[in-house]
Amino acid sequence: MxxxxxxxxxxxxxxxxxxxxxxxxxxxxxxxxxxxxxxxxxxxxxxxxxxxxxxxxxxxxxxxxxxxxxxxxxxxxxxxxxxxxxxxxxxxxxxxxxxxxxxxxxxxxxxxxxxxxxxxxxxxxxxxxxxxxxxxxxxxxxxxxAKWENPFNSLWTKEGDFHVNENTTVKASFMSRTGMYNVAFNDDATVISIPYKGDANALFILPNEGKLSEVENNFNTEKIKTLVDLFIPKFSxxxxxxxxxxxxxxxxxxxxxxxxxxxxxxxxxxxxxxxxxxxxxxSVNEKGTEAAAVTALEIIPMMLSPRVQFNRPFILSIYDQKSKSILFSGRIVNPQK
Known part of the structure; x- marks a missing residue:
């Protein structure tokens, strides 16, 4: 892959x-x-x-x-x-x-x-x-x-395992953040929409084990806004x-x-x-928000939040709301490469 x-x-x-x-x-x-x-x-x-x-x-x-x-x-x-x-x-x-x-x-x-x-x-x-x-x-x-609408704090970035496949595991720097996101869960994958400043969104799609090809070929689901503990590897x-x-x-x-x-x-x-x-x-990382003069804060409800870790191959799609166009589609197999 x-x-x-x-x-x-x-x-x-x-x-x-x-x-x-x-x-x-x-x-x-x-x-x-x-x-x-x-x-x-x-x-x-x-x-x-x-x-x-x-x-x-x-x-x-x-x-x-x-x-x-x-x-x-x-x-x-x-x-x-x-x-x-x-x-x-x-x-x-x-x-x-x-x-x-x-x-x-x-x-x-x-x-x-x-x-x-x-x-x-x-x-x-x-x-x-x-x-x-x-x-x-x-x-x-x-x-x-682009800058994240709600930035990740680099102090919370920690090293963790990314499972390239069942035989290969590499170390990756995982950004983490608890916040309200548009999220979808179904039998094939978990999808999270992360907004950028400037009317664009990054759609991170985490296929369930063995479902990557199926998800790449056909994936449709309804998203809901909910609180999640989010972990995403930095990568270029x-x-x-x-x-x-x-x-x-x-x-x-x-x-x-x-x-x-x-x-x-x-x-x-x-x-x-x-x-x-x-x-x-x-390039996906915490940077790009560091120059912002104001940091947006979210009101977080007191509830247990699901943890979503992008620690295995996933799909990324970047959508521009202004032009209603998919700017990028990508498959990230190994954040070190």
Missing amino acids: TPIVFSPVSISTAFAFLSLGAKAQNHKRIIEALSFNTSEISEQEIHEGFDHLLHLLNDVDRELKLSGGNALFISKEHKILQTFLEEAKTRYHSEAFSTDFKNIEEAKRQINSYVEKNTHGKIADLLDSIDQDAIFVLINYIYFK ISGTVNLKETLTKMGLVDIFVNTADLFGISGDADSKISKAIHKAAI
Whole structure:
């Protein structure tokens, strides 16, 4: 079992952006892969919706920090159409760059430096290899950082056992807090919603023994607000997803072959996407609330509270209430990795 982290909203935005340059049947397949029905919603409305979404996600006035975007690096041997450049900037605030893929090291430096700059140094060395015969490289990135609405006290963080599996146990630093949370219990899992400042929530899902796969595939339950003793390990996780491999399995294969119909980008009918990479990073700890001038206090009823310990593999989902989007989904298998 491997750790996973990715951003559904960011990946969707990247391929909506790519659809600007796709033509004919491939354009239709990308739109359908995004689960849009053009008989019910126009393409104009789709792009306007993503434009509005990007404004919400990159709102600098929010209490949380969220940086995300995408860019297309194109072989210098292929001309970028001005119409595509204008639409990419206007609709998706995205950029396209001419790149010398024959110079592998320089191309890697160009792409990795772009991502590192736009994630404020949080994501570096995105690419470790590049095909010198590449025509297009689509890059998608996102980084999230926010303060807990009700902070954890670092004085209460203690070392404890995290059970990776029945044969492996590692030490982890567990944050702890007693408070009122939206909680759900059922036969498959325990779910706790922890609010961030800035209209976002972290949904921690702790599957019961042997139920991780089942919960990942299908989980629905009603939450109640109740008092709990909460123990969550501190962790930092980043993950790189090969979108070419994932989308090919989903049936979206045409954009990776020579007949990709991406001539809306460069005017070249034989253009294809050589590599599509997505990387996400999440850090969960007590920090981020230490700079707050005011600490919110809760009124705690005098009652025995259930203890919920995230001391075995669990699922994390971060939901942005403002854009009504899932920012991240992740599987945390080992907080040390």
